[in-house]
Each structure stands twice: as C-alpha cells, then as structure tokens.
Amino acid sequence: MALSLKWSIKRITTKFxxxxxxxxxxxxxxxxxxxxxxxxxxxxxxxxxxxxxKGPEAILALIEANKHQILSLSVEDYETRQAALENMFPQSYALQAALDTxxxxLHGRQVGKPLWELFKASQELVTxxxxxxxxxxxxxPEKLKEATPYPLLKIKLGTDYDHDIMRAIRAETDKVLRVDVNEGWKTLDDAKRGTEWLVQENVEFLEQPMPADxxxxxxxxxEFSPLPLVADENSVRPEDVPGLVGAYDGINIKLMKCGGLSNALKMVELSQKHQFDIMLGCMVETSIGISAMSQLGSFARWLDLDGNVLxxxxxYKGVGNAAGEIIxxxxSGLGVELR
Ligand SMILES: [Mg+2]
Incomplete structure (x- = not known):
C-alpha cells in the first residue's frame, strides 16, 4: 500500500x-x-x-519540497534509505533522524517486533x-529536589561560576555526578585545573571538556586526566568516530546529531571496533525520540536519556522511566502512542 506522511510542529515546555x-x-x-x-x-x-x-520551520519547508521522494524510500532497506536521506537533506541531521525513525x-510495526529485537539488542539497560x-x-536546591528519585545526575558546567554551582550541589547531595562542560574550558591549563578539581568531587566522567576544534x-x-573523557560535540556523525582514538575514552551518540537510528547503529559498531565506551544521549525531546534511542540502550555503558522527563x-507515551531505570x-516498533 502507498505510504502517506503527516507533519506538524509541537511546542514542548521544560519544567525548568x-x-x-x-x-x-x-x-x-x-x-x-x-x-x-x-x-x-x-x-x-x-x-x-x-x-x-536551522529550526523547525526550515525542516517543514524541506519536507514539503521533497515529499514525493520521501514517500518513495524503502521501509526495509535502511542502508540505501539512509544514503538517500543524507543526499536529500545534507543540511538537516534532525530531519534525517525524524524520517529514519x-x-x-513503521517497519517494526509491520513485522510485529520491537526495534530493540530487530537491532539484536536487549531489554537490559543501565540506569x-x-x-x-x-x-x-x-x-x-529546587532542581535537586525534583531529581530526588534519580541516583545519577549529569551536571552542566562551563560557566565562570562552576565552583559555586558545584558547592551548591554538594551542599545538598553526595550522589555520583557526571559533568558535561559543553566545550566550556577554552585552554588546556583551564581544563587541567578543572579536571584536578573535579576528581575530588566524586565525578564519574567529563563530557566534551574543550571546544571540538x-x-x-x-x-x-x-593523558593527564584520571577521569574518562567522553566526546559529544566531537562525535557528531559515524565518520567522526575513528578520528577520536587517543583523544577520548567514550563516545556520546545522539539521534539528532547523527541522523537517526541507522547511523546510531553504525556509530555503535564503530565505537565497539575502536574500543570506545558508548554513551547514548539526547536533546530535549518527547518520548518519541527518547523511545527510539532507548532501543539501542543495551549497547551503552552510560545512558543519558532524560529529555522526556525534563x-x-x-x-507522547513510550518507554518508562522509573528513577532512571528505562523500561x-x-x-512493536518504538512502542510509542499519543498520551
Ligand atoms: Mg553533551
């Protein structure tokens, strides 16, 4: 039967x-x-x-202009489909991700299987x-109160008041922290100082400590850091992975950066080949995006799939999240429905 496609913009609001x-x-x-x-x-x-x-309006324009080619793509042959999507939309990874997902x-629902099973993954996920x-x-303090059920926290740093943030957090909790600097430390000296400091603060790893370039x-x-370093802004697409050997211990994979599940799967394979630890991350997303990435969850050492609970x-309703345990x-498919 012929395929049809509907699209819309939805505004989602974060708690904070x-x-x-x-x-x-x-x-x-x-x-x-x-x-x-x-x-x-x-x-x-x-x-x-x-x-x-660019933003959602640009994405809608791209869909409108390419609707017929989109509807002629294969549901089963994901490698050919992903190559076609990259040709069609080189300027939008998020659109590639939306279509690939x-x-x-649809494929999972047609064959009556959850995607984790089609990906040869399992339902055993880390927190x-x-x-x-x-x-x-x-x-x-209010944010930490909201986070009470969650045993693992990821803290965003990279400001000029990082020490104050950490003091405020450590005044409230001794939970394990993961730190994402989002390219915030601009010199090697700053980054070394920051690392030496965070080693003392029960931090598990550092994500993208310095600018990607x-x-x-x-x-x-x-070489200096006792904490594992995890790439994020440096690990955008599958072709980035081999070049990160020696600079990082782990790779953060996100659907909206890499262009969808097909490329995420490719990044998982490349990370395994180059012996990187795998982290699966997200943007602020609904349960559609989070349920999609969770299908690959069992391949990861670290999960940061909280976009929907923020x-x-x-x-939408999809995977469960009970105090960080993703269910x-x-x-079939993503297991997602309208709430
Ligand atoms: Mg990050």
Whole structure:
C-alpha cells in the first residue's frame, strides 16, 4: 500500500529553564512525523540543535519540497534509505533522524517486533542519568529536589561560576555526578585545573571538556586526566568516530546529531571496533525520540536519556522511566502512542 506522511510542529515546555554553556531555553519546537501505510503508523521526531542547524520551520519547508521522494524510500532497506536521506537533506541531521525513525517504527510495526529485537539488542539497560542544567544558584536546591528519585545526575558546567554551582550541589547531595562542560574550558591549563578539581568531587566522567576544534589539547588532557573523557560535540556523525582514538575514552551518540537510528547503529559498531565506551544521549525531546534511542540502550555503558522527563508536557507515551531505570516494552516498533 502507498505510504502517506503527516507533519506538524509541537511546542514542548521544560519544567525548568534548560541552560547549558552556550544557550538557555524554557520551550522547544519539535517536528513530529506520522508515516502511514494505511494500517500502521510510524512516528518520528526532529528536535533540531541550534549548534548544528536551522529550526523547525526550515525542516517543514524541506519536507514539503521533497515529499514525493520521501514517500518513495524503502521501509526495509535502511542502508540505501539512509544514503538517500543524507543526499536529500545534507543540511538537516534532525530531519534525517525524524524520517529514519518513522521508517524504522513503521517497519517494526509491520513485522510485529520491537526495534530493540530487530537491532539484536536487549531489554537490559543501565540506569540513565538526570540532567541538572545551568541555573542561578538559588534554583539549584529546587532542581535537586525534583531529581530526588534519580541516583545519577549529569551536571552542566562551563560557566565562570562552576565552583559555586558545584558547592551548591554538594551542599545538598553526595550522589555520583557526571559533568558535561559543553566545550566550556577554552585552554588546556583551564581544563587541567578543572579536571584536578573535579576528581575530588566524586565525578564519574567529563563530557566534551574543550571546544571540538581543539582535539590535540583534548588528547593531552586525556593523558593527564584520571577521569574518562567522553566526546559529544566531537562525535557528531559515524565518520567522526575513528578520528577520536587517543583523544577520548567514550563516545556520546545522539539521534539528532547523527541522523537517526541507522547511523546510531553504525556509530555503535564503530565505537565497539575502536574500543570506545558508548554513551547514548539526547536533546530535549518527547518520548518519541527518547523511545527510539532507548532501543539501542543495551549497547551503552552510560545512558543519558532524560529529555522526556525534563518536560512538563510530553505529548507522547513510550518507554518508562522509573528513577532512571528505562523500561523497554515488548510492543512493536518504538512502542510509542499519543498520551
Ligand atoms: Mg553533551
């Protein structure tokens, strides 16, 4: 049966303003896709990152202009489909991700299997972290209260008041912390000082300590650092992975950066080949994006799939999250439905 595609922009609101080293937002506009074969519907989501590409309106224009080619793509042959998507939309990884996800979801529903099973993954997942974005120091106790059920916290640093943030957090909790600097330390000396300091603070790893274009400095930092270094802004697409050997211990894979599940799967394989630890991350996303990435969850040493639980108004229901334990269902495809 012929395929049809519906698309819309949905505004999602975070419980708290979500602030990192380079931006601050309290709502996000995401593009939701529904790909139907007349019986089954596959869902996809584009949550474009401002660091990498234009916003949702630009994505809608791209869909409108390419609708017929999109509907002629293969549901089963994901490698050919992904190559075609990259040709069609070289300027939007988030749109590639939304379409690839919708096609995978539709495929899973057609064959009656959950995607984790099709990916030869399992339902055994490590605990996911919960992100504490940058904020005024006065808001930190309230945020930590919201995070009470979650045993693992990911802290955003890279400000000129990192020490104050950490003091405010450590005044409230002794939980294990993961630290994401989001390229915030600009010199090797700053990064070494920051690392020496965080070693004392029960931190598990450092994510993207320095700007992505300072890979040589990051490799020097790695020789110095007792904490594992995890790439994020440096590990965008599959082709980035081999070049990170020596500079990082782990790779953070995100659907909205890499262009979807097909490429995420490729990055998992490349990370295993080059002996990187795998982290699966996300943007602020609904349960569509989070349920999609969770299908690959059992391949990861670290999970940071909390984008949906940071929302005040997730329109969708998918994987469960019980205090950081992500629960994958046996439902077909992504196992996602409208709330
Ligand atoms: Mg990051």
């Amino acid at each position: 303003e979500f602030k990192i080293a380079r931006s601050a937002e309290s709502y996000y506009d995401v593009v939701i896709l529904e790909l139907s074969d007349g019986i089954n519907t596959g869902y996809g989501e584009a949550a474009p990152s401002k660091r990498y590409e 919708a096609f995978w979801d 996911s972290s919960y992100t504490i974005g940058i904020s005024d120091l006065s808001v930190i 300072q890979l040589d400095d990051i490799a020097k930092l790695r 929302l005040a108004d997730d329109p 994958l269902s046996n439902k």
